[in-house]
Amino acid sequence: MHRTLATAALPLLLSSITGLAGSLVVTSVLGRHGTAALAAFALTMAVYQPASMAVIGGLRGLGPFVAPHRDDPVAALPVLRDARWLALLIGTAGAAVVACAPLLAVVSGAGVSGFGALPYTLACSLLVTAANGGVNTVLVALGHSGKVLWATIAGTVAVVVLVPLLVPWWGLTGAGLAFLCSSLAGAAVANHALRRVLGRPVGRGRPRVQEIRALAKVSLPLSGTMLIKFAGLGVMAYAAARTGVTGSAAHAILYSLAGFLMLPALAVAQAAVPEIARADVGSVRGGASARGGASARPASARGAASARGGAGSAGGGAGSVRGALGSAGGGAGQAPAGVDPAGGGAGQAHAGVDPAGGSAGQAHVGMDGARGGVGFARRRVAGVALTLAACGALAGAVLVLAFDGPLVRAFTGDEAVRAQVSAVLVIMLVSTLAEGASAVMGFGLTAVKRSGLSLRFLAIGWGLLAVAAGPVVGAWGLAGLWTAMLANNVLLMVLQGFGFLSATADRSLVS
Numbered sequence: 001m002h003r004t005l006a007t008a009a010l011p012l013l014l015s016s017i018t019g020l021a022g023s024l025v026v027t028s029v030l031g032r033h034g035t036a037a038l039a040a041f042a043l044t045m046a047v048y049q050p051a052s053m054a055v056i057g058g059l060r061g062l063g064p065f066v067a068p069h070r071d072d073p074v075a076a077l078p079v080l081r082d083a084r085w086l087a088l089l090i091g092t093a094g095a096a097v098v099a100c101a102p103l104l105a106v107v108s109g110a111g112v113s114g115f116g117a118l119p120y121t122l123a124c125s126l127l128v129t130a131a132n133g134g135v136n137t138v139l140v141a142l143g144h145s146g147k148v149l150w151a152t153i154a155g156t157v158a159v160v161v162l163v164p165l166l167v168p169w170w171g172l173t174g175a176g177l178a179f180l181c182s183s184l185a186g187a188a189v190a191n192h193a194l195r196r197v198l199g200r201p202v203g204r205g206r207p208r209v210q211e212i213r214a215l216a217k218v219s220l221p222l223s224g225t226m227l228i229k230f231a232g233l234g235v236m237a238y239a240a241a242r243t244g245v246t247g248s249a250a251h252a253i254l255y256s257l258a259g260f261l262m263l264p265a266l267a268v269a270q271a272a273v274p275e276i277a278r279a280d281v282g283s284v285r286g287g288a289s290a291r292g293g294a295s296a297r298p299a300s301a302r303g304a305a306s307a308r309g310g311a312g313s314a315g316g317g318a319g320s321v322r323g324a325l326g327s328a329g330g331g332a333g334q335a336p337a338g339v340d341p342a343g344g345g346a347g348q349a350h351a352g353v354d355p356a357g358g359s360a361g362q363a364h365v366g367m368d369g370a371r372g373g374v375g376f377a378r379r380r381v382a383g384v385a386l387t388l389a390a391c392g393a394l395a396g397a398v399l400v401l402a403f404d405g406p407l408v409r410a411f412t413g414d415e416a417v418r419a420q421v422s423a424v425l426v427i428m429l430v431s432t433l434a435e436g437a438s439a440v441m442g443f444g445l446t447a448v449k450r451s452g453l454s455l456r457f458l459a460i461g462w463g464l465l466a467v468a469a470g471p472v473v474g475a476w477g478l479a480g481l482w483t484a485m486l487a488n489n490v491l492l493m494v495l496q497g498f499g500f501l502s503a504t505a506d507r508s509l510v511s
Contacts, residue, residue, distance in 0.1 A: 001275070001380065001381060001384045002384055002387070002388065004275065005268060005271050005272055005275065005381075005384055005385055005388055006268075006388060008140065008143070008145045008271035008275075009145075009264070009267040009268040009270070009271040009388065010267070011145045011146045011147075011148055011149040012140070012145055012148060012149075012266075012267035012270050012271060013263055013264055013267035014149050014152075015148055015149050015151075015152035015153075016263045016266065016267060017263065018149070018152050018153055018156045019152055019155075019156060020259075020260075021156065021160075022155070022156035022159045022160055022182075025159065025160050025163060025164075026041075026159060026163050026175065026178075029163050029164050029167050029175075030163075030167060030172075030175060033167050033168065033171065036113075036114050037114065037167075037171055037172055040113070040114050040115050040116075040118070040172055041118065041172060041175065043101065043105055044098070044101045044115060044118050044119050044122060044172075047097060047098055047100075047101045047104060047119075048098050048101070048122045048126070049230070050226070050227055050230040050231075051094035051095070051097050051098050051126060052094065052126055052129065053226040053227075053230065054090065054094055054223040054224075054226050054227050055087065055090050055091050055094050055126060055129055055130050055223070056129070056226075057219075057222040057223045057225065057226035058086070058087065058090045058219040058220060058222055058223040059083070059087055059130075059133070059134030059136075059137050059219065060134070060137050060219075060222055060270070060273075060443075060446065061215060061218035061219030061220075061221075061222050061446060061451060062079070062080075062083050062134045062137045062138060062141065062215070062219070063137055063140065063141045063270075063273040063274055063277060063446065063447065064218065064273065064274075064276075064277040064446065064447050064448070064449050065079045065083075065214075065215060065218075066079055066080070066137075066138050066141035066142060066274075067141040067142075067273070067274035067275075067277035067278050067447075068277060068278060069142070070141070070142050070143050070274070070278060073142050073197055073198050073199075074198055074199065074200070076138070076142070076198075077198065077200075077202060077203075078205065078208070078211070079211070079215075080133060080138060080202045081202060081203065081204060081205035082205075082207070082208055082211045082212045082215055083133050083134055083138075083215060083219075084131065084133035084202070084204070085207045085212055086212050086215050086216055086219060087130040087131070087132075087133050087134060088127075088130050088131060090130060090219075090220075090223060091126055091127050091129065091130020091131065092127065092130070094126050094130070095123035095124070095126045095127045095130075096123070098119055098122050098123040098126055099119050099120055099123040100119070101115065101118075101119040102115045102119060114171075114172065115172060116170070116171055116172040116173035116176070117172075117173040117176055117177075118172040118173060118175060118176040119176075120176070121173070121176025121177055121179060121180045122176055122179055122180075124180050125176075125179045125180045125182070125183040126183075128180070128183040128184055128187055129183055129187070131187075132187040132190065132191065133202070135151075135187070135190040135191055135193075135194050136148045136151060136190055138194060139190065139193060139194060139197070140270060140271065140273070140274060141273070141274040141277075142197055142274075143274070144193065144197055145271060147190070147193035147194075147197075148190070150189055150193065151186045151187075151189040151190035151193065152186065154185040154186050154188070154189040155182040155183065155185050155186030155189075156182070157185070158178065158181045158182040158184075158185040158186075159178050159179065159181075159182045162174075162177070162178035162181055162182075163175055163178045166178055217449070217452070218446065218449050218451050219451075221451040221452045221454065221455040222446060222451050222454070222455075224455045225442070225451070225454050225455050225458045228455070228458045228459055228462050229458060229462065231462070231466075232462035232465060232466055233255075235465075235466045235469055236251070236255075236465075236469060236481065236485065237251065237252075237255075239469040239470055239472075239473045239481055240252075240473065240478060240481060242470070242473055242474070243473060243477055243478050243481075246414070246416045246417050246420060247420060247477065247478045249412060249414065249417045250417050250420035250421045250424070250478060251478060251481070253408065253411045253412065253417070253421050254421060254424060254425070254428045254482065256411070257400060257407070257428065258428055258431070258432045258435075260396070261393055261396040261397065261400070261429070261432045261436075262393075262432060262435060262436060262439070263392075264388075264389060264392025264393060264395075264396065264436075265389035265392060265393055265435075265436030265437075265439050265440060266436075266439055267392075268385050268388045268389045268392065268440065269385060269389065269439045269440045269442070269443035269444075270443060271385075272381055272382065272384075272385035272440065272443060272444065272447070273443050273444075273446055273447040274447075275381045275447075276378045276381045276382060276444055276447035276448065277447045277448075279374065279377030279378045279380075279381055374504070375504040375505055378444070378447070378448065378504040379500075379501070379504050382440065382441070382444045382500060382504075385440045385443075385444075386437060386440050389436045389437065389439070389440050390433065390436065390437065392436075393432060393433050393436045394433070397429040397432070397433070400425070400429065401425070401426075401429070404421075404422060404425060408421050408422065420478055423478075423479060424478055424479050424482050427479065427482045427483055427486055428482055430486055431482060431485050431486035431489050432489075434486065434489035434490045434492075434493050435489040435492075435493075437493045437497070438489055438492040438493040438496050438497075441493065441496035441497045441499070441500045442454045442457075442458075442492075442496050444496075444500045444504075445496060445499055445500055445503060448500070448503045448504060450499065450503045453496070453499040453503070454496060454499070457492055457495040457496055457499065458492065460491075460495070461488045461489075461491050461492045461495070462488065464488070464491075465484055465485065465488040468484055469481060469484065472484045
């Protein structure tokens, strides 16, 4: 499982790094083009990024609905068509908000102008992302995360090439056109990859209201969590600004470093979603098959001499995850093939690896000794994801501590800013570790279709932090603010961890 998650997460990590590199190029080109252009770009992105993340967050809700069809991708087509209807609804709302960025600038008194066509081209870009219907999420859920990297590379190349070419001629309008072309390029590559996986285009279908509503129950809370987090981060930025220019600059550097350190955890968490969702399906199928073999003929199973009274294979044979790992055997003294049962006597049917044992006519479905293996299998995947996320974050933290001087100097030459960053660095690193664990648990809740819990937990955590930020920064400065963020991330880690454990409590699927 470690290798499976690591293999799936690596392309996602590289995709995130590639996307960040493209953003840095855009910022650099616009900064050299003119300060006013950079200010207008920053204000527009302040509207675009939350809207974009709300759309992308909503599309991540597709994972647990698509992952069960990994072995038969064509069966996921109705789900993909439903998702495109939902994505267009979310995307249209987000695009409308982005298009209003100049109006928001006037209402807020920001004093920024010269937007050109940037807000409208970014709105179109967001609609392209929504119309894409979460293809990247679908590819990850179907076990093709490597293809996501190529889609990201295509989009990044378009930005890196077009922004330096178009901005000198058309300013922000050129930047907006580059972003739109980037979205189109990424969508084209991703859709081509999905078509090869499915063997046919997704197409359009009539909206199925009930199924779209089921998707919305998972997807819309994810959009809400992204909006809550962005709003909370905005409050933190304003609170840091109260410490002065130096404190605000130090906070921006710390936040940038934290963002890079979070990339491995986010990649692993996304890769874990389909595995957690498939653990459910594998156990259910294994349980159904074992139940059909072990319980269909209980009288014969209790007969010590009847080999035919035993159970057949469970869900695909020994060692098959889809069949809940293992085969079910029966009859007097006959141990199930490929397992090491603790008590494989007459009339016992086992569908698992190292099962604890069972009574006559009962099937125990599980992985590595779990009874009622749905919950155990999900927790096992989440545990592996936590381990990988922690290893990635710790490796990053070690590098930051080892090269903190050169890293901070790459951001600023101001000694006062560097001193504040160094003073808060350890707090930021610990906070990032907690945030990574919280992210894994949050994605785990998405995998079991309980994203509503994440929405409530984030509302609690970030709500408390928003209320406390002002008084805390006034009393203890930037260090106090990041300590409060650490406390918030620990709280969210505990809440989401408890929510995931509750949602995956082992229950016997068969009787």
